Amino acid sequence: MLSLPMPSPHVSQPSPEAPPASHARKGGPRRQPGYRAVALIVASAMFMEQLDATVLATALPAMARDFGVTAPHMSIALTSYLLSLAVFIPASGWAADRFGSRTVFRLAIAVFTIGSLLCAQSQSLAFLVFARLLQGMGGAMMIPVGRLVLLRSTTKADLVSAMSWLLVPAMIGPMVGPPLGGFLVTFLDWRWIFxxxxxxxxxxxxxxxxxxxxxxxxxxxxxxxxxxxxSGASLGGLLFAFELSSRGEGDARITFGLMVMGVLSGLAYLRHARKLSAAGGHPILDLSLMNIETFRLSVIAGNITRITQGAQPFLIPLMLQLGFGMTAAEAGMISLSTAVGSLLMKGVAPKVLRRYGFRNTLLVNGIICTGTYAVCALMRPDWPHWSIYVLLTAAGFFMSLQFTAYNTVAYDEVPAARMSAAASFYSTFQQLMLSMGICVAGFALATSMAANGRSVAGLADFSVAFVTVTTIAMAATFWNARLPHDAGADISGHRRRRSLAAAVNEATDAPD
Structure with a gap:
């Protein structure tokens, strides 16, 4: 029988039965749900946001025809949403502390839903942009506040399992989006995607x-x-630049200008945050959280790995269509195998982490999941379809396990009073690095095409892109190895095995 280790004295431990002392409950739920119910409620909102983020791309040509504009002009429908995310995600933690996590989460869902309705009713591109900005405000609050709701509703013993349930929509949404969008646009109308x-x-x-x-x-x-x-100017500028460069649209000078604006605004924010912290204030993105070892290592290693996670929903469907000659529907069905792998993982993660601990799991599984996606560079049209299904299912399984571990161990040593700040900080950089993954993949693809004098991407170009993003992600191994052996032990229930000699010495040295 494996017993749970006692919590470390330096770690702030929320009570399993009550909310943290620094937070007051202003209104309890009518029923007391289990952590799975809370996780699935939060996951449904996250699935809606993740699905919407990818389903729109397939509808842009049809929307452009209805609005009487060219397809490239429709990119503003994507970037306006990203702008709202960039501006409002950092404010989510403060809003939850000020007005209550349930109140803000409920308002975020309502705003996102109303924004979706207005998007469906749009008769012009200008109105669509307004509706997407509103939708982005809701989406910006849903992700970090939803995670915060789960953190405050779940004991540490159940956190791994809860996070594995929560991660499923994040993996499924980007895969379901393109084929669902294609189906709705083909057989119904683009308005149904909203x-x-x-x-x-x-x-x-x-x-x-x-x-x-x-x-x-x-x-x-x-x-x-x-x-x-x-922070909004910095993140907005960087996200706009990543989006434009990944799609190969817009003037290169505009893209460069946005990148410069993002960097300079970021440097200005760093200076402002240091001054505010020195004066005893609390910056909206609390950089002092990076002094917490497990949080810092999870942010750094997780964000490096997200280069691959962000790139694969972009690369795989495109490779199957352009390189293999599949239809959008066929490519979408094969891409769904990564979502199947994610679903298979949710019951396995707690057992793996209990057996091997966070450090060993992240270290070994990180190499496996990144290497599995690297094998996608070798995929060719003469491969049997079943082998592609197996490869992508395995890739989805191992990648989902990796992010279940990252998203859980990040909060191991975060004091209860700083959970709101940690959730908004983590979500901000998660969004930034997922966009960076698309940018890196698009840049590698375009560079390979230019080097080979091709106007349409070929299989060799996709191979270069896969190798590029997975090579970058493999650098996370260095940071995974720096995690303490007992990191998150009170969450996973993992105890590092001792040798028999060490156990005997410990018993001999113990006082009578």
């Missing part, structure tokens, strides 16, 4: 109201308005 959010949103509002407790900080920090402007 209408499908309405029943999910309404159901989410009902379930959150019934099952999720409200908690907020007793003394919320003062709002950092200047930090919001600087």
């Amino acid at each position: 209408y499908i959010n309405l029943p999910i949103g309404v159901l989410g509002l009902v379930l959150v109201s019934i099952f999720i407790a409200d908690s907020r900080a007793e003394k919320p920090d003062r709002f950092d308005g200047l930090g919001l402007v600087l």
Whole structure:
């Protein structure tokens, strides 16, 4: 029988039965749900956001015809959403502390759902951009506040299992989006890609109201308005630049200017955050969280690995269509095998982490999951379809296990009073690095095409792109190895095995 280790004295431990002392519950749920129910409620909102982020791309040509504009002009429908994410994600933690996590989460779902309805009713590109900005405001709050709701509702013993359930929509959404979007546009109308959010949103509002407790900080920090402007300008500029460069659209000078704006605004934010912290204030993105070892290593290693996670939903369907000659529907069905792998993982992660611990799992599984995606560079049209299914299912399984571990161990040593700041910080850089993955993949693809004098991407170009993103992600191994052997032991239930001699010495040295 494996016994759980006692919590380390330097780690802030929330009570399994009650919310942290620094947070007051202003309204309890009508029913007390298990952590799986809370995880699935939060996951439904995240699935809606993740699905919407990818389903729109397939509908842009049809929308352009209806609005009387060219398809490249429709890229603003994507970038306007990214702009809202960049500006409002950093404010999510403060909002949850000030107004309550249930209140903000419920409002985020409502705003996203209303934004979806307005998108479906759009008669012009200008109105669509307004609706997408509104939708992005809701989406920016849903991801970090949803994660915060789960963290505050789950004991450490159940956190691994809860996170594995939560991660499923993040893996499925990007894969389901393109084939679903193609189906809706082909057989119904592009407006249905937004209408499908309405029943999910309404159901989410009902379930959150019934099952999720409200908690907020007793003394919320003062709002950092200047930090919001600087971080928004930095993240917005970088995300716009990544988006434009990955699609090969727009003037290169504009892309470069956005990149410079993002970097300079980021440097200005760093200076502002240091001054505010020195004066006893709380910057909207709390950089002092990086002093917490497990949080810092999870952010760095996880973000490096997200280069591959962000790139694969972009590369795989494109490779299957352009390189293998498949239809969009065929490519979409094969791409879904990564989602199958993610689903298979959810019951396995707690057992793996209990047996091997976070450090060993992240170290070994990180090499396996990145290497599995690297094998995709070798895929060719003469491969049997079953072998591609097996490869992508395995890739989805191991990648999902990796991010279940990252997303859980990150909060191991974070004090309860700083959970809100940690959730918004983590989500901000998660969004940035997923976009960076698309940018790196698109840049590698375009560079290989230019070097070989091709106007259409070939199989060799896709191979170069896969090798590029997985080589970068493999660098996370260095940071995974720096995790302490007992990192997250009170979450996973893992105890490092001792030799018999060490056990005997310990017993001999023990006082009578």
